[in-house]
Each structure stands twice: as structure tokens, then as C-alpha cells.
Amino acid sequence: MEFPENEKRPLNFIESIIEEDLKNNKNEGRVHLRFPPEPNGYLHIGHAKSICLNFGLAENYNGLCNLRFDDTNPEKEDVEYVDSIKEDIEWLGFKWDKEPYYASDYFEQLYQWAEMLIQQGKAYVDEQPQELISQQRGVPTRPGTESPYRNRPVEESLDLFRRMRAGEFKNGQMILRAKVDMNSPNMHMRDPIMYRILHQEHHRTGNSWCIYPMYDYAHGQSDYMEGITHSVCTLEFEIHRPLYDWFLDQIIDGSYRPRQIEFARLNLSYTVMSKRKLLELVQKGLVTGWDDPRMPTISGLRRRGYTPESLRNFADRIGVAKRDNVIDVGVLEFAVREHLNKITDRVMAVLNPVKVIITNYPENQSENMVLTNNPEDPEGGVHDVPFSRELYIEREDFMEDAPKKFFRLSPGREVRLKGAYIIKCEDFKKDENGNITEIYCTYDPESKSGGAGSQRKVKGTLHWVSANHAIDAEVRLYDRLFLDEDPAGHKDKDFKEFINPDSLQVITRAKLEPWLGKAGAGDKYQFQRLGYFVADKSSKPEHLVFNRTVGLRDNWAKNKG
């Protein structure tokens, strides 16, 4: 599995920071990153960018990258998600340092530090209702007001905090707050909450805790404990950075200190990129699961036939910056085609068949045509494709009254059958509704591929399958990822309004060349002129199912309209 190195690529701003740190021998020259997902859903293409960034940086600078589960909110988390996240990262080809880490492993240490802050008068237990606290926090344009409990005696807070841990209070009855600055223009600094009471079983710590630390309190401290040097996260945490640093200041005891660096998350046009919404699709049964091939999740894309290399290339290509961006899905699709084009065997299949009868080809005769598996791969080999008197071609490849720029089959015109003969359309038959039912052609025996008379040129080449030899399979087509319109601008509306119903899933049957009968789950092919397909995981030899990964570029379709 070779991943092409882009030696010449200029540094992104994070790489510049790292190189600067390296030059100054900051943190003894260590480079240690982390990818910190909350196990509350499956990873999607946006996470892939972050994974490639963090693990990629570690690889390029001879550093390390931890996988850390930010599991501080048991209400939303589950081991199913933990497992899927590990699988997806490994599939992308990255290796985390040692075993995965969990924020929940630090609960005791975090608790001890919290007691220390209380003792230093830097944290206090507040027992006001949530609404009141929120109200006192005020609005960004005006200072907040201090809680009446803000200056309660240290011993009182300590006692209350211990009783919180002991389970003496109900959810929401007490919280632990850091004493920072109620007048700060930064809302996150107005005495942020450090701990809340949650009588809720945790997927790892079970029932041993009923108080859980908040993200802001847990994250920086976790980075510190793991020796993280560069804590890369998305832009929405930028405003949290002063708090990240404030908490760190309370425990730092040496020169080492992790640094938070923010970058702009990925936005893909026509694509739902919100975990919350994806969860909704799964829960409402609008898709078959997180790995439904239509989902923009890593597992969905995998099932759809995307390769790790193409995703990594995509991540590399889109770059990293602090400016908000919307990447066109076309860039993603380009990346998959680019890779699949190099590794897939070319095969023939007909989605919407119409019968072609070669009138001058003997009945009951057949012969094997030899087709190159992959013209890009000299060692890709060849395979046989049976040819006979009755064939199927794509209904779209025939036109009764064709414009001059139509390079396919129409009355009186010649066309090559890929890997076989040149045929000429002599006649055709229609049913009472005007649909073409049969096309009659003659073939030129001298024009066989690779033969002496094969040099003759015709404008078009069609894919085909022999009617009597073809195998029947289920084919699922997907159009783009999800949305009909670009979601930008409708963020507050119900996104389902923008799902294109036709794009959800078109299941149809197709005629395939017999060689495809050997296809196993995950095998990828390029169906001539139809695009790239992958045999689905549910495929069995007697019931083949192919998912379309992405189509081929089609200039004829483009110019037609």
C-alpha cells in the first residue's frame, strides 16, 4: 500500500509552528499529537481530515500520535462507537502510540486536581439551579454577576464536592465551578463548570463515578498527562483556548506545556457532516446503519468502495488552514477515481439492456474474446469474455434519430464492440409503445480485436454482454452523497428537506459478463463507461450485489445538455 509522497508540497501553518518549535528545541524536540474523538457516533469524512492531519504530522516529524477517547459524557457514549473508531483509523492505515487512551482513565487524577483547586480557592461548589447560573453568566456584551456561593469557605466547598462524589446529591443539584472571571468578554471564562453530577453508568468506569468532568477541564489536563506537545483541534475551540491555558497554568510544574492549535474543519458541498444529523438518519431508519453506503461516514465510504489511499490523498490535497471552506465533492470523487483507475480491472456490464442480434453470426456458435484486465497495469493479465449471436448493449447506446455528434449505435452506423468486432446497425424493431425491442446488426469478421483487419477506425466503442452467458446481479446506484442543494445557508432548517429522494438509492438489476461471478465482497471493478463498482459485503456468488463507488466522467452527457 504505497502512499505517494508529496515532497514539494509547501508547509501548512501547523507544520510551520512545529518546525519553529523543533528549531527552538521546545519540549526537548518532541512532537506528540493526539486524535481525541468522543465515542458518540461513527467517524465521517470530516474526521478523516483530522486523522490524516494528526497522524500524518506525527509520521512526518518522527513523532507520535495518541488515540484518546474523550469519554467524559456517558449519556451519549457507547462501546460500539469505540470499536468502530478504532477500526476506521486502522483502515485508513494509521497506527496510534501504544494502546488507546481514555479521558476516563484520568478521572481520579482530575478529581484530585479539582480538590487542589478548591483548596487554593480557585474553585467552588455552586448550588443554584441551572437557569439562574446561565442567567448570571449574562450576555457577551455585558459583564456577568457573581454567584452568591462564589466566595463560600473552602472547607464548605470541599465538603460539598466530596459529598457530590459520594452520591449524596441528585443530578443538577450541585456543580463545581472554576473561579476565573465573571467580567471576561469571553463567556467561557465566566466561572466555567468543571464537574456536573450525572447518575449514569459509564461504558468503561461503570458506576464508580456519579460526577463527570466537563470537556474544558478534562481536555488540556489529559493532553498534559500524555505529554502531548501540539493539541490540534477545530476552530470552534479557539475561544476555549484561554481556558485551556488557565487550567494548565494550575498544574504545570516544568517547562513542558501542550499548545492548542486550531484549524478549519472540512465542509463538503452537498454533504451532511453533522454527527447529530447522521445519528438521526440512523435512528429514524432512513439508512440501514452508520455504514450504509450512502453515508459520508468512513465505514460507509469504505463499503461504497472508497480506498484508504484515496481518502488520504484527498486530505492532503485540500490542505489545512484557518479560513472557513467548502470543498466541492468533485475533489473527493476525483481522488477516488484517480486511485481506482490504477487498481481496478475493467469489466463489461449492462445496466439497462436492449437486445442486439448479429444476423450474420451463426446461431449456436460462440467464441471467447480476450480482454485486458487493466491497461494501466502491465501485469494485470487478461480474461475471456464469451461472444455470441445475441448480445445486450446499453439502451442509451442506441438512438433511432441520432445527431451527428452521437458516436454510438444508430441505423446505418458502425460501432466497435469493446474487445470484439465492429458491427453495423441494419434494422431494429419496436413494440406498440414505441420502445426499441431488438436491434439487428451485421458484424465484420475481419475486424476482430487484435486481428489483421482491426485497424479500421470507428467513432464509438460500446460495452456489451452475451445474452445467453450473462449473469444477473443486483446493482445499487448512488448519486453523490446526500443533499440536493448545498447545505450552506440552510443550517437552521430541517436538512431532510434537501435530501434528493432520487439520490437515496436506486436498486436495479444488471447483466454482467460471466467472469464477474468470481467477485467477492470488497472486490473493486471499473464497469466500462459506467463507473467504479465494489462487490458489497452481502454479496454471495449466487446473489451478487454491486455498489457504485463513483461514476466516470461523461462528456457526452455533459455536452448533450
Add this chain to the structure above:
RNA sequence: UGCCUGAUGGUGUAAUUGGCAACACGUCUGACUCUGAAUCAGAAGAGUCCAGGUUCGACCCCUGGUCAGGCAACCA
């Protein structure tokens, strides 16, 4: 009308201590081809949000605006 970010061809990213804006995708030509794909060759496309200033010289530094995004969860 608080604070924090950001603004470079259609899109995404570059531009070493200021030195006539580069790369990729897309677009358009042409070649080749037994996939209207791929490949190859070539072209067009921005003068860097605006207005001032500093400078021999500004995408880069300064001042003032404009526009866009973010921030007021006991989520992460």
C-alpha cells in the same frame, strides 16, 4: 451594538527576513486511444475585500473601514 477569528483566480491552498502572485482541482483547446474514461501537450482565468499611510518596492508592516464566521450547553 462586547470579544475572538478570517478575507489571495470558479474551488481549495502557497508565496522564504517586504522584491513584478505559485500549485492542485475545475474550465477550454488539441493529440492519442478499441472506455466520449485515462494519458499527453497547450490555453484562459486573480493583481491579493476597500481606503489611506510607511517604503525604491506591500498579499506581507501601520491606521481606519467593509464583509463573513464563531462565542452566552450541567455537549464535545
